[in-house]
Amino acid sequence: MKLLTFSTLFPNEQQPGHGIFVETRLRYLLASGQATSRVVAPVPWFPSSNPRFGQYATYAKVPRHEERHGIQVSHPRYVSLPKVGMRVAPLLLARAAKAEIGRILDEGYDFDLIDAHYFYPDGVAAVMLGKYFNKPVVITARGTDINLIPQYSLPKRMILWAARNAQGMITVCQALKDEMVQLGVAADRVTPLRNGVDLQRFAPLPERDAVRSELGLDRYTLLSVGYLIERKGHELIIAALPALPDAELLIAGSGPDRAKLEALAAQLGVSDRVRFLGPVAQPELKRYYNAADAMVLASSREGWANVLLEAMACGTPVVASNVWGTPEVVAAPAAGVLMRERTPLGVADAVKALRAAPPERADTRRYAELFSWDATTEGQLRLFRDILQGRSSPVWQPSGVRP
Structure with missing residues (x-):
């Protein structure tokens, strides 16, 4: 199956540890030989790479395209607005990614499913993009996107909208699934798939x-x-x-x-x-x-x-x-x-x-060693297959919320 991985949480040349847990899960999934993926990992736009601007300068230096561990990664820019940005972030994120995803499709990579990570704003934006491109969306909840951000009324409403319109949802632990159910998401639509650990990278040293x-x-x-x-x-x-x-x-x-x-x-x-x-x-x-x-x-x-x-x-x-x-x-x-x-x-x-x-x-x-990535990889593949096999012929339907 062909996936499009979508998240602002993904490592890049300038931030090699940023969102590395998303990259690691994806690498194990691709190692199964049963999926391929292109990655769209937007970063905030900033006009200057002058070091005096600190973190913002780092964003400016992130390459537009790079290859990591054999995976093609694109970094379109989105506008991040101070103070009011949280309210409009999903729309700005979706608009920024739309052209890049269109380019990927034009290149011949006609992906089957959007695999999004972090519910807000990324997951909300992914559902907007899924509706626009007629692609099913799976969103993985990872922590503060569910246990903190829904304290704000507008983001909570948009998270619930995305949950209703996503074809599948994953949480990295049972506790996050329980919290999503408390928010009003149907329990049978959420699949807990815990993270694993790279047992080769992290291992005891002899001395x-x-x-x-x-x-x-x-x-x-x-x-x-x-x-x-x-x-x-x-x-x-x-x-x-x-x-x-x-x-x-x-x-x-x-x-x-x-x-x-x-x-x-x-x-x-x-x-x-x-x-x-x-x-x-x-x-x-x-x-x-x-x-x-x-x-x-x-x-x-x-x-x-x-x-x-x-x-x-x-x-x-x-x-x-x-x-x-x-x-x-x-x-x-x-x-x-x-x-x-x-x-x-x-x-x-x-x-x-x-x-x-x-x-x-x-x-x-x-x-x-009980926490290898094997079970997580199998769970993702099973969920993605079930969604794709059960999907009828795509018919675009305007939702009123789209990029």
Whole structure:
């Protein structure tokens, strides 16, 4: 089958880690030999690549077209409007992608189905495009698109419109499906297909002590991985360090809250035990996962946190907040410990509990091996086939909402 993958969450030359979970799932799907895909991954338009414009300059440097792992990826530009942008984002996104999708069709790639990722604005825009091009649409919900954005009335209405008009929906965990049902989506139209982990990329290293020595680690080591924003909870882990006097913390990631987190570490007198690594590429991240004694995730919201499985695949147990899909990932003692409460005390207590009864690293790795991508790939193929086999001859019907 021929797919068109559509999402703003997809890596590019300038942002190789952006939305890598979407690319990874797609790569495993294509490796089955039963599907092909072209990718349309729009990026915000910005007129200048001058570094003084920060993230916006990065958008300007993203190539219009590139090939990643043998996959053709297009990056059309869409207008992103400050403050009011959230309300009109789906329409602007669809309009920007329309010409590029038309070009792909003109080149002879007549795709069967649009595989969209993230419900708002991407999924809403995908349904608009599906109606325009007479193509069925499947939308994957991934986290904040369902557990946060529907708090806003207009996006919620548009998400429900997209859900009614999509031919299929996927969630990365059961908790997100339950939330969609609470929003008013029919349960039998939503298929939970959890993310997997790349067990070849993330694996135990034979000389862990040597890696720790190379990285200059000589204390009990905690690792926190994620964008430096409040939702990820890095500040809770830093605030737990006074109760963990012999522990050090490595933080991998970049983001707007770095200065605030550095100030918090200084205020609490733990700066000498907190190391900010900045953005870390996956091959190097594997070394940090292996070197750490525990990976800590203190997020307030997570659909399915891939970093948990990546750490476990390296043999490192986790400490995680008990939110959304995380209990579905951390579901056995070999995996790690869930926090009793999402506070600095909750972090400290969970770390102490893990230290008191640590699983064998080999057992943690074996637990991660239960989460290969095979079942997810099979589930996608089954869903896509069912939709395509049940689809009648396409008849374009105006909906009143289209690009």
